[in-house]
Amino acid sequence: MIHPTRRNVLGGMAALALARPARAATDAALILRAEPGRVQLAPEGYPRTDIWGYGGTAPGAGIRARQGDRITRLFENAIPRDSSVHWHGIRLPNAMDGVPGMTQPPVPEGGTFLYDFALPDAGTFWYHPHLNSLEQVGRGLTAPLIVDEAEPPEVDADLTLMLNDWRLDAEARIAEGWDDLHDRAHAGRIGNYMTVNGRPVDSHAADAGARLRLRIINAATDRIVMLGTFGLRAHLVALDGMPLADVAPVEEVLLGPAQRADLIADVAAEPGERAYLTMVERDGAYEVLRIEVGGRAGAALRPAPAPLPPNPVADPVSDGARGVDLVMAGGAMGRMGEARTADGILRPMGDLAQRGLVWSMNGVAGMAGEPLAEIARGETLRIRMVNDTAWPHAMHLHGHHFREVTEAGPGPLRDTLLMLPDERREIAFAADNPGDWMVHCHMLSHQAGGMMAWLRVLG
Numbered sequence: 360m361i362h363p364t365r366r367n368v369l370g371g372m373a374a375l376a377l378a379r380p381a382r383a384a385t386d387a388a389l390i391l392r393a394e395p396g397r398v399q400l401a402p403e404g405y406p407r408t409d410i411w412g413y414g415g416t417a418p419g420a421g422i423r424a425r426q427g428d429r430i431t432r433l434f435e436n437a438i439p440r441d442s443s444v445h446w447h448g449i450r451l452p453n454a455m456d457g458v459p460g461m462t463q464p465p466v467p468e469g470g471t472f473l474y475d476f477a478l479p480d481a482g483t484f485w486y487h488p489h490l491n492s493l494e495q496v497g498r499g500l501t502a503p504l505i506v507d508e509a510e511p512p513e514v515d516a517d518l519t520l521m522l523n524d525w526r527l528d529a530e531a532r533i534a535e536g537w538d539d540l541h542d543r544a545h546a547g548r549i550g551n552y553m554t555v556n557g558r559p560v561d562s563h564a565a566d567a568g569a570r571l572r573l574r575i576i577n578a579a580t581d582r583i584v585m586l587g588t589f590g591l592r593a594h595l596v597a598l599d600g601m602p603l604a605d606v607a608p609v610e611e612v613l614l615g616p617a618q619r620a621d622l623i624a625d626v627a628a629e630p631g632e633r634a635y636l637t638m639v640e641r642d643g644a645y646e647v648l649r650i651e652v653g654g655r656a657g658a659a660l661r662p663a664p665a666p667l668p669p670n671p672v673a674d675p676v677s678d679g680a681r682g683v684d685l686v687m688a689g690g691a692m693g694r695m696g697e698a699r700t701a702d703g704i705l706r707p708m709g710d711l712a713q714r715g716l717v718w719s720m721n722g723v724a725g726m727a728g729e730p731l732a733e734i735a736r737g738e739t740l741r742i743r744m745v746n747d748t749a750w751p752h753a754m755h756l757h758g759h760h761f762r763e764v765t766e767a768g769p770g771p772l773r774d775t776l777l778m779l780p781d782e783r784r785e786i787a788f789a790a791d792n793p794g795d796w797m798v799h800c801h802m803l804s805h806q807a808g809g810m811m812a813w814l815r816v817l818g
């Protein structure tokens with residue numbers, strides 16, 4: 360068995376005692392406040408870090424509910440920026456989607472907004488601001504939203520693992536530079552320090568043979584993470600909150616920004632050993648979750664888990680469905696010579712770069728005045744996505760889950776599709792949720808750099 364190396368710490372820092380959690384465990388009843396906080400993100404011995412967080416922690420403590428429940432939260436904005444809450448992956452009414460300028464006004468510092476909606480689907484979701492998202496997510500405004508099935512599968516522990524990527528300086532302060540054009544035009548703002556639930560590593564005890572549900576959320580602003588399992592026999596049971604019809608064993612999971620994976624993992628390591636979920640990087644594997652294994656030697660593993668009950672999502676009928684193209688261009692080493700801005704004016708690259716825009720979708724940099732398509736309610740729309748850039752992109756659709764259309768048949772339901780450089784892939788979704796919905800790259804630096812569009816589903 361490969362033993363993961365010690366967690367990397369800030370550039371040049373020696374590995375020190377691990378940070379202890381510095382977060383309030385309470386889920387502030389009915390008020391959801393975005394506020395500054397000061398937490399021990401870096402290892403013990405380093406200064407605490409000023410963050411912005413829901414309830415003042417990063418990530419926020421999160422919300423747990425049951426499928427069919429209503430979420431009612433008065434959002435209070437106590438950060439020195441306009442903000443909002445977007446409930447990522449939740450199929451909710453358009454007015455609750457949290458997109459300022461499209462579904463609601465921005466919430467100024469000191470302002471409030473009441474979010475109130477039902478949860479149609481069980482699964483692993485999360486929430487974050489949808490204004491100035493790169494900076495606000497990058498300073499810590501992320502939290503899980505876990506929706507339990509009416510009858511959850513039997514497990515010995517149900518663990519949520521929210522991954523955040525931080526760019527910290529040597530004093531453990533969050534680095535500025537939110538407008539950095541180099542980041543925007545490349546892989547985005549990649550940090551130098553990852554946390555899981557706000558700590559360098561999450562650690563639990565479990566018996567040999569125990570069954571764990573791991574809900575992994577990539578809340579990084581831009582980083583793609585490859586996760587690996589050691590000493591666990593894991594099955595992938597859901598992606599982006601949606602159960603998979605076919606449960607398959609996995610040893611690795613690739614998650615683009617905003618994507619989630621649910622694993623049911625049985626502890627295969629022996630008592631006295633450790634099992635791990637790791638993040639696999641070029642220079643080695645870093646611990647994300649460490650399981651100290653106890654119990655009896657030679658414990659039998661359980662049979663493979665059954666699929667989770669499906670969510671009530673309308674399936675796209677892609678045969679004969681209308682298709683639109685979504686062509687991504689720009690970025691470093693890209694071929695975007697010019698693009699239109701929201702005002703319809705065609706501008707050369709240099710002019711766009713001065714406005715912070717380095718990417719375009721269908722020739723428009725930034726939010727277009729016109730929707731990508733107007734779709735009748737109930738219609739299936741196919742989107743042919745063309746990544747005509749040298750960079751990966753995590754394409755996210757609001758208000759709906761889609762399936763990829765492939766030669767081998769429809770792919771799993773997802774809300775975010777990770778596209779590699781030069782890939783062309785097609786998705787289809789049943790447009791059953793009226794309103795204006797964004798389609799954008801969830802690498803938040805790319806979104807800030809122009810990768811945004813929207814669709815209109817007619818009522």
Ligand code: C2O
Nearest residue numbers: 445447617755797
């Ligand atoms: Cu997770 Cu448009 O957002």
Ligand code: CU
Nearest residue numbers: 752800802805
């Ligand atoms: Cu992108």
